[in-house]
Amino acid sequence: MRLLDGLPDFPFTIEARDGAARAGVLETPRGAVLTPCFMPVGTKGTVKAIAPERLRMVGVQIILANTYHLALRPGSEVVRRLGGLHRFMQWDGPILTDSGGYQVFSLRDTARIDDASVTFRSIYDGSKHVFTPERAVAEQQALGADIIMCLDQCPPGTASLSEVKEAVERTSRWAERCKHAHQETSGRGTDGPQMLLGIAQGGVVPELRRESVARLTDIGFAAYAIGGLTVGEDRAAMLDTTALTASLLPEDRLRYFMGIGDPEGLVEVIARGVDVFDCVLPTRTARMGTAFTSAGRLNLRNAANTLSKEPLEEDCPCTACQGFSRGAIRHLVMQKEILGLMLLTEHNLTFLTRLVTAAREAIVAGRFASFRDGLDAVAC
Amino acid sequence: MRLLDGLPDFPFTIEARDGAARAGVLETPRGAVLTPCFMPVGTKGTVKAIAPERLRMVGVQIILANTYHLALRPGSEVVRRLGGLHRFMQWDGPILTDSGGYQVFSLRDTARIDDASVTFRSIYDGSKHVFTPERAVAEQQALGADIIMCLDQCPPGTASLSEVKEAVERTSRWAERCKHAHQETSGRGTDGPQMLLGIAQGGVVPELRRESVARLTDIGFAAYAIGGLTVGEDRAAMLDTTALTASLLPEDRLRYFMGIGDPEGLVEVIARGVDVFDCVLPTRTARMGTAFTSAGRLNLRNAANTLSKEPLEEDCPCTACQGFSRGAIRHLVMQKEILGLMLLTEHNLTFLTRLVTAAREAIVAGRFASFRDGLDAVAC
Numbered sequence: 152m153r154l155l156d157g158l159p160d161f162p163f164t165i166e167a168r169d170g171a172a173r174a175g176v177l178e179t180p181r182g183a184v185l186t187p188c189f190m191p192v193g194t195k196g197t198v199k200a201i202a203p204e205r206l207r208m209v210g211v212q213i214i215l216a217n218t219y220h221l222a223l224r225p226g227s228e229v230v231r232r233l234g235g236l237h238r239f240m241q242w243d244g245p246i247l248t249d250s251g252g253y254q255v256f257s258l259r260d261t262a263r264i265d266d267a268s269v270t271f272r273s274i275y276d277g278s279k280h281v282f283t284p285e286r287a288v289a290e291q292q293a294l295g296a297d298i299i300m301c302l303d304q305c306p307p308g309t310a311s312l313s314e315v316k317e318a319v320e321r322t323s324r325w326a327e328r329c330k331h332a333h334q335e336t337s338g339r340g341t342d343g344p345q346m347l348l349g350i351a352q353g354g355v356v357p358e359l360r361r362e363s364v365a366r367l368t369d370i371g372f373a374a375y376a377i378g379g380l381t382v383g384e385d386r387a388a389m390l391d392t393t394a395l396t397a398s399l400l401p402e403d404r405l406r407y408f409m410g411i412g413d414p415e416g417l418v419e420v421i422a423r424g425v426d427v428f429d430c431v432l433p434t435r436t437a438r439m440g441t442a443f444t445s446a447g448r449l450n451l452r453n454a455a456n457t458l459s460k461e462p463l464e465e466d467c468p469c470t471a472c473q474g475f476s477r478g479a480i481r482h483l484v485m486q487k488e489i490l491g492l493m494l495l496t497e498h499n500l501t502f503l504t505r506l507v508t509a510a511r512e513a514i515v516a517g518r519f520a521s522f523r524d525g526l527d528a529v530a531c
Numbered sequence: 532m533r534l535l536d537g538l539p540d541f542p543f544t545i546e547a548r549d550g551a552a553r554a555g556v557l558e559t560p561r562g563a564v565l566t567p568c569f570m571p572v573g574t575k576g577t578v579k580a581i582a583p584e585r586l587r588m589v590g591v592q593i594i595l596a597n598t599y600h601l602a603l604r605p606g607s608e609v610v611r612r613l614g615g616l617h618r619f620m621q622w623d624g625p626i627l628t629d630s631g632g633y634q635v636f637s638l639r640d641t642a643r644i645d646d647a648s649v650t651f652r653s654i655y656d657g658s659k660h661v662f663t664p665e666r667a668v669a670e671q672q673a674l675g676a677d678i679i680m681c682l683d684q685c686p687p688g689t690a691s692l693s694e695v696k697e698a699v700e701r702t703s704r705w706a707e708r709c710k711h712a713h714q715e716t717s718g719r720g721t722d723g724p725q726m727l728l729g730i731a732q733g734g735v736v737p738e739l740r741r742e743s744v745a746r747l748t749d750i751g752f753a754a755y756a757i758g759g760l761t762v763g764e765d766r767a768a769m770l771d772t773t774a775l776t777a778s779l780l781p782e783d784r785l786r787y788f789m790g791i792g793d794p795e796g797l798v799e800v801i802a803r804g805v806d807v808f809d810c811v812l813p814t815r816t817a818r819m820g821t822a823f824t825s826a827g828r829l830n831l832r833n834a835a836n837t838l839s840k841e842p843l844e845e846d847c848p849c850t851a852c853q854g855f856s857r858g859a860i861r862h863l864v865m866q867k868e869i870l871g872l873m874l875l876t877e878h879n880l881t882f883l884t885r886l887v888t889a890a891r892e893a894i895v896a897g898r899f900a901s902f903r904d905g906l907d908a909v910a911c
Contacts, residue, residue, distance in 0.1 A: 240859070479619045
């Protein structure tokens with residue numbers, strides 16, 4: 152096990168570069184992750200509406216689970232006693248857990264925060280909870296994912312400059328406490344070694360991003376995440392901030408953009424040097440009856456699909472496209488049949504996985520720019 | 532194609548008998564069905580919460596779909612134009628459609644009936660519809676199942692003797708009209724030949740059952756169903772009526788009991804000479820968070836399951852039992868996660884399919900009585 156300051160440091164190798172875009176391999180104890188890589192979100196211990204074995208068939212390499220939700224229901228200790236998150240979810244590949252911070256701050260009306268901790272009320276029963284950096288690490292240790300995250304303060308896109316500045320300050324101090332807490336157990340969780348990632352904040356303010364990255368890299372993490380984006384800010388500013396932050400982060404470390412999953416957006420962050428990303432978008436979009444296709448989004452509720460014998464996407468290998476007509480899927484969606492959600496979820500994840508795989512191949516072949524231009528043409 | 536009065540007559544061979552119980556084979560154009568056989572219900576064109584390929588893996592041989600629902604949503608003509616029910620549902624094995632009669636009469640407060648037709652309001656939008664025997668056949672021809680049913684009048688368990696008598700009369704006259712309507716298209720539907728079944732009514736009144744069977748066998752059908760039971764009557768009377776009706780039906784013809792799916796009940800109707808049966812019970816029970824097990828029903832909502840590492844059933848080959856703990860499944864059920872419904876649905880169908888397969892093996896081996904006694908002991 153390679154270590155960094157006594158903490159697990161899973162090897163990350165960059166195989167090819169094309170402009171700022173990179174094709175790499177992260178070697179986790181539960182298998183290699185080829186990057187760029189999209190991570191589906193398994194909010195409460197399941198990627199909604201798809202079984203784990205099917206995720207494998209789709210080509211998913213790593214999944215994300217939410218500490219906020221699992222810590223409250225069924226409780227991290229319950230997951231630990233049931234054998235840890237891999238056994239609990241029946242996913243033997245790598246898992247990443249977030250710190251819970253994002254959910255705590257999304258419910259900010261009920262959150263009280265100071266340097267020591269953040270106090271919030273559970274969305275499940277209104278009960279009061281106190282999260283500290285140490286508790287965020289402890290919850291993630293109990294859950295037992297392979298990759299865990301520091302507790303950060305993520306302000307909304309509408310935050311004032313001073314609020315964003317304060318968030319950078321606090322996130323930096325909390326990152327240090329998280330690393331220390333993790334070192335106390337030698338970086339081990341319920342189920343083996345855990346790699347801890349620091350999260351850069353700073354909104355869309357270049358000097359605050361510089362400050363945040365400088366503070367985090369001073370502390371030193373095995374890899375880094377770009378947080379605090381796609382929270383309501385302007386898209387151009389989001390992309391510029393991504394490019395800047397990625398360029399400031401250590402070249403040889405994995406970069407994780409937190410919270411992007413639209414086909415256009417993830418190609419753009421790959422172009423700016425991001426390696427992994429996650430989002431509920433593809434699975435949530437599916438449950439709303441919409442399919443990703445290379446001709447754009449397809450809303451199955453549209454009556455024009457009623458008599459369509461076409462598949463969602465011509466050469467797609469997913470279960471939906473290997474036989475179900477758009478008309479049949481529209482019927483399932485209109486009747487709120489679970490199979491409709493299952494089929495669209497698998498399709499959207501297949502679409503994104505194939506898109507990211509194609510992006511990787513383009514990077515390796517040194518033709519990423521033309522790949523990206525080609526996507527503009529098909530409006531995906 | 533073997534014909535009976537010009538209508539398709541799929542060969543049914545009885546391989547073994549043990550008491551009144553039979554092990555047989557029905558040879559449909561879409562594959563053989565080994566009997567006894569449980570048919571899961573795909574109400575609106577999907578067995579809820581399970582994909583067709585998974586049904587195959589479970590060992591399901593034939594599925595049922597509801598004409599009432601499909602005729603109203605998306606409409607039988609839509610299904611026909613999308614290539615018929617097999618293409619629509621992505622199920623290439625045999626399919627049976629009911630006539631719609633059961634649903635029409637379950638909503639009897641809004642149903643007006645005379646010899647010509649039954650008028651009812653759609654549960655979807657309150658619109659008025661008129662079903663005739665001819666229309667019930669036409670809807671099923673458009674849908675294109677392999678086995679279709681005559682329109683019958685199914686009175687509730689609380690019906691008076693005169694109501695039950697009237698239902699036998701009307702069902703007999705309608706059966707004749709259905710057969711005639713089917714002969715006009717030489718027994719073909721959207722997707723190939725269709726075998727039409729007559730349905731015996733008569734409540735739990737022996738002389739009315741005799742009358743009903745006599746009338747139906749006079750008309751002559753390739754196979755027969757026992758309808759009008761499990762509608763609220765006493766269980767002992769239901770079983771006695773099943774035994775009587777089965778004994779009156781032609782020995783060499785398939786017998787279908789409409790609407791039984793509890794583990795105990797289906798073994799009892801097999802014991803009385805029934806070959807196939809259907810029910811929403813296993814799939815509906817699953818969606819309510821309950822698993823069939825050989826130790827009885829297991830309600831996953833029970834807090835006693837929170838920390839249980841056990842599978843639902845020790846040697847069960849289903850996805851749920853091949854790794855998921857009761858604790859994890861309980862969490863999914865409590866959080867209303869779709870995966871919980873998927874796992875329990877697959878488990879309950881696996882449980883019933885294995886139970887019926889074991890019953891068949893016991894009949895073939897001439898040890899059905901001890902098999903049945905053994906089940907009493909494990910309280911399944």
